[in-house]
Amino acid sequence: MMSATECVASLIESFQNRRPLRSGSLIVTLYGDAIVPRGGTVWLGSISQLLEPIGINERLVRTSVYRLTRETWLQGEKTGRRSYYSLSGPGRRRFEQAFKRVYYGNGEAWDGGWTLVFLSQLATAERAKAKEELEWLGFGAFASGVLAHPRMHRSEALGVLQELSMAEDAIVLHSEASEPLAPKALRLQVRESWNLDQLADSYSRFLVQFRPLWKALSEGHTLGDQDAFIARTLLIHEYRKVQLRDPQLPEELLPTAWEGRNARQLCRNIYREIYQGAERWLDRHLETAEGPLPAPAASFYQRFGGLD
Template identity: 75%
Template sequence: MSSASECVATLVDNFQKRRPIRAGSLIITLYGDAIAPRGGTVWLGSLSKLLEPIGINERLVRTSVYRLTRETWLQGEKVGRRSYYSLSGPGRRRFEQAFKRVYHGSQAPWSGQWTLVLLSQLDTARRQKVRYELEWLGFGHFAPGLLAHSMLSRAEAIAALQEIGDADDVIVLQTEALEPLASKPLRLQVQESWNLDELAEHYQWFLTLFRPLWKALNEENHLGEEDCFIARTLLIHEYRRVQLRDPQLPDELLPTAWEGRNAHQLCRNIYRTIYQRAERWLDRHLETAEGPLPAPGPTFYQRFGGLE
């Protein structure tokens, strides 16, 4: 059986083999998981040192951070000869939205209502654009030009459409709850509209990737602080990538043996086991203009149902 440190080396190797290397996406993971809870600002040099063992060199960090700044995720500030980057206002809102689903696996009870958006009044180009935005929010296709969401309210859907400037040209409806909430035809429709079979494959891939590490940690939990940081970063990065595809459907509409539940449990178990050693590594290696980063805020310890 592989040791925990060998499992981490395999995870790094797996990440480095991908082409193209998505350095910007990994930096977003690092900010969301480690930097945002500590105030959100960090020296570019310490960011480079942290990511170098994962295969992201200083030049790639610089170009990726520059791109994230242009895309309004980050904002930069020079103090002397050093550059410090923090989350921008829009970036912070996007981080909160993107990472909230990663750390909180349980859904609120489903009311049985659906929010429906009808795109029939839009021309082809605008329909494509609105469809893309709504899919990102977890909407699925019930029929041509008709999208549906089980958890987002009508008011929330309208707010999202207003943000992209299309609220006045689409029809937004909300259904009443009907019994039974999840009939067989509805469950089959959900399976098709959100392509749950493909999503289950992505979750299975995540489980296959990280189960060896969990097994090794149970056998000998001696992983060093840097390896804990690397493992935690890649764990959240890969889980977040699958989560972005997940429409967060209520339990009532999901298959009984749903791989997403197993993936969340595995992610939670590994995170709880290694996060403290990773935090000690971050304490020593992340800098702001005033010195070391502050300790994580109280909300950090609410992740995954509570960190010990």
């Protein structure tokens, strides 16, 4: 059996072997997981120091941060010769949407209703754009030009369509609950519309990747603070990637043996075990213009149902 340290080395190797190496996405993970809870602004050089052991050198960090700034994820300011970066307004909104799923899931009880969006009155190009944006939000295609979601409120769908200037030409309805809430035909439709089999495969790969680390930790192996930081960053990075494709469907509509439940439990267990070491590493290596980063906000300790 591998030690916990060997497991982290294996995770680093796996990340480095991917092509293309998505350094910008890893930096977004770093901001969401570690920097936002501590004020949100850090010196660019300290990001390079943190990510170099994962295979992201200083040049690549600078290139990725420049690109993220152009894409309105980040915003920068100079103090003397140093540059400091934080999430921009749009970047923070995107962060809140994505990371809320990661740390808090969706425990809301389902009332059996559905939000339905009809796009048949839109021109072909507009319909494709609206479909893309709604699917990113978690909607599934029930038929040509018809999208649906059991949890999203009508106002959320309308908000997307208004941003696209398409609200006048789309139809958005909300259906009432029926009995039973999830008949067989509906569950089969859900499986097809959201391609749950492919999503389950992604969760299975996550489980295969991180179970050895949890096994080592649960058998008493420990990690140094740097390895704890690396493991936590890669854990959230990989889990976030799957979560972004998860439509957050109610339990009633999911298969009985759903790997997403196991993946969430594993992610929570590892995070709770290693977060303190990672925080100590961040204390020593992240800098603001005023000095070390402030302590995490109280909301940080509410992640995954509460951190000890």
